[in-house]
Amino acid sequence: xxxxxxxxxxxxxxxxxxxxxxxxxxxxxxxxxxxxxxxxxxxxxxxxxxxxxxxxxxxxxxxxxxxxxxxxxxxxxxxxxxxxxxxxxxxxxxxxxxxxxxxxxxxxxxxxxxxxxxxxxxxxxxxxxxxxxxxxxxxxxxxxxxxxxxxxxxxxxxxxxxxxxxxxxxxxxxxxxxxxxxxxxxxxxxxxxxxxxxxxxxxxxxxxxxxxxxxxxxxxxxxxxxxxxxxxxxxxxxxxxxxxxxxxxxxxxxxxxxxxxxxxxxxxxxxxxxxxxxxxxxxxxx
Ligand SMILES: Nc1ncnc2c1ncn2[C@@H]1O[C@H](COP(=O)(O)OP(=O)(O)OP(=O)(O)O)[C@@H](O)[C@H]1O
Ligand SMILES: O=P(O)(O)OC[C@H]1O[C@H](OP(=O)(O)OP(=O)(O)O)[C@H](O)[C@@H]1O
Ligand SMILES: [Mg+2]
Numbered sequence: 001x002x003x004x005x006x007x008x009x010x011x012x013x014x015x016x017x018x019x020x021x022x023x024x025x026x027x028x029x030x031x032x033x034x035x036x037x038x039x040x041x042x043x044x045x046x047x048x049x050x051x052x053x054x055x056x057x058x059x060x061x062x063x064x065x066x067x068x069x070x071x072x073x074x075x076x077x078x079x080x081x082x083x084x085x086x087x088x089x090x091x092x093x094x095x096x097x098x099x100x101x102x103x104x105x106x107x108x109x110x111x112x113x114x115x116x117x118x119x120x121x122x123x124x125x126x127x128x129x130x131x132x133x134x135x136x137x138x139x140x141x142x143x144x145x146x147x148x149x150x151x152x153x154x155x156x157x158x159x160x161x162x163x164x165x166x167x168x169x170x171x172x173x174x175x176x177x178x179x180x181x182x183x184x185x186x187x188x189x190x191x192x193x194x195x196x197x198x199x200x201x202x203x204x205x206x207x208x209x210x211x212x213x214x215x216x217x218x219x220x221x222x223x224x225x226x227x228x229x230x231x232x233x234x235x236x237x238x239x240x241x242x243x244x245x246x247x248x249x250x251x252x253x254x255x256x257x258x259x260x261x262x263x264x265x266x267x268x269x270x271x272x273x274x275x276x277x278x279x280x281x282x283x284x285x286x
Contacts, residue, residue: 001194004056004065007034007047011181014087015066019045022201022208053184054079060186063194064201070179074121079184083205086212088181092119093172095165096154097147105174108132116143116152123156126176144168207283213258214284218277223248225272232267234260255281
């Protein structure tokens with residue numbers, strides 16, 4: 001099985017970290033190697049450009065890939081979004097010069113504008129859908145400088161904090177699309193010879209995401225305090241309680257969100273819990 005992951009850009013590191021957290025370890029090859037065998041049998045990582053991954057997966061050259069959904073849409077690739085990931089979030093916006101007396105899309109109607117973008121296809125269907133007359137200027141990056149240069153009037157580009165837009169005298173007036181990174185698959189993966197292994201891998205990937213930000217908490221509680229401690233705990237279903245040998249004491253175990261841990265510690269300690277142990281959760285497979 002082949003998994004295509006970005007070899008450059010801002011999705012490269014989080015994608016590799018995600019693959020490793022799933023339990024797939026790249027087996028050291030040359031730093032510049034673009035095909036890397038892994039600790040999983042017959043599973044290799046193919047290191048390619050983020051924007052090429054939708055086409056590579058559509059062609060079946062890799063069964064799975066990690067890329068941005070903006071690039072999936074731009075490529076118009078026939079692939080399936082299989083696992084939504086928690087990185088690569090971005091917003092593609094239409095931005096115009098701040099000096100323009102234009103606040104909404106409506107204000108642009110009737111004007112002939114030139115729009116610089118690397119998202120040519122996304123921009124084309126956006127303009128059609130919104131009924132805006134615009135000539136697209138295809139560029140490969142640094143879109144924000146194009147209006148300053150006079151190469152275009154406006155841009156359609158990625159914005160995250162908005163700093164780059166401001167720095168170049170631009171303001172966003174509409175969100176064209178919201179994007180995030182995902183694991184994508186070839187449409188035919190369910191019928192392919194690798195389908196069982198892919199399915200298992202997807203289950204583990206989802207389990208890894210479910211486990212993020214969750215902790216397991218163990219504590220010892222005397223019988224007289226048990227009810228009070230249990231009532232102050234969250235749980236996926238209910239806390240599990242087991243008797244400690246020989247005395248009226250219990251071990252209580254539950255799963256909680258990391259952000260709730262300080263409050264839980266304070267509550268259960270005040271209710272009489274002792275020997276509180278908190279452990280990381282690697283995966284939660286449902
Ligand atoms: N602030 C951001 N700027 C650009 N892309 C972002 C940002 N935040 C998230 N992304 C997402 O990351 C992906 C961009 O990856 P890509 O490797 O093409 O660009 P990059 O990191 O800017 O590298 P380069 O432009 O140098 O090739 C897209 O899916 C995009 O939506
Ligand atoms: O809203 P901000 O927080 O300022 O971030 C957005 C900027 O970051 C990216 O540029 P990048 O550095 O990837 O350069 P590129 O345009 O050449 O890809 C993106 O293309 C914007 O220019
Ligand atoms: Mg970039």
